[in-house]
Amino acid sequence: MSATVLVVDDHPVVRDGVTMLLRSDPSLAIVGSAESGHAAIERVAELCPDLVLLDLRLPDMLAPEVIAGLRRAHPRAKIVVFTAHGDHQGVVAALEAGANGGLLKDVAGTDLAAALRRVLHGERVVDPRIMPDDGARSNALARSGLTRREYEVLRLAAQGKTNPEIAQATGLTRNTVKTYLQSALHKLGARNRVEAIGKASEAGLL
Known part of the structure; x- marks a missing residue:
């Protein structure tokens, strides 16, 4: 069959x-x-x-x-x-x-x-050509100064999720999600989430 x-x-x-x-x-x-x-x-x-x-x-x-x-x-x-x-x-x-x-x-x-x-x-x-090397991503994360939680919140934002959806996916409160995003924006030198996602992508984080 x-x-x-x-x-x-x-x-x-x-x-x-x-x-x-x-x-x-x-x-x-x-x-x-x-x-x-x-x-x-x-x-x-x-x-x-x-x-x-x-x-x-x-x-x-x-x-x-x-x-x-x-x-x-x-x-x-x-x-x-x-x-x-x-x-x-x-x-x-x-x-x-x-x-x-x-x-x-x-x-x-x-x-x-x-x-x-x-x-x-x-x-x-x-396909092995698709998935980036996790080691390279870890190095990029260390260089960026982002914590794992900030990175996780930013990664979900890059998938188009709203703050309430990110809160649901991570088990965090909406205010905490907002705090992590603001902190990630500050560390990446970005004015808004779109710019932050662009900079994180260029840095090999996404």
């Missing part, structure tokens, strides 16, 4: 390419495609695929939002994000939002099929 796959990408060339790559693998069957986040959530509810191959950058929604919607529509589906860039921050945010894997689009057909099969068997598969 083939595992069913839904391909979500706003580029027809990519959708067709993935279909071609996976066609030769009898264990995987593409049951449909979608070109936007909203369409993906509708289609996953309708088709109930075993796995969703999700482009990291869609025109209408951020990947973590799409993943949350897919999880609500069909909780059992495995979700693998697919990106053309080793977009560390975006992939990390997607994995934290519940994705089961992250792959680069230049992966060869046999490798893609093998990676998807591993995810279907319950593994978390992430």
Whole structure:
């Protein structure tokens, strides 16, 4: 019995390419495609695929939002994000939002099929080129002077979370979240959270 796959990408060339790559693998069957986040959530509810191959950058929604919607529509589906860039921050945010894997689009057909099969068997598969070296991040954190808590709050802000959402995710009060953010802004020499996220990204923290 083939595992069913839904391909979500706003580029027809990519959708067709993935279909071609996976066609030769009898264990995987593409049951449909979608070109936007909203369409993906509708289609996953309708088709109930075993796995969703999700482009990291869609025109209408951020990947973590799409993943949350897919999880609500069909909780059992495995979700693998697919990106053309080793977009560390975006992939990390997607994995934290519940994705089961992250792959680069230049992966060869046999490798893609093998990676998807591993995810279907319950593994978390992430291309080693995507995830930054934790040692490098620790060094950047030490240089920035940010505490772990300030870094954690800033990282959640970088995912687009509001202060109340950050408070809920960390178990902190809203006032404490605000204090940590202000402290992080001060240490990074930033005037607002957008600037702080930009500076933290440049410093290799995000």
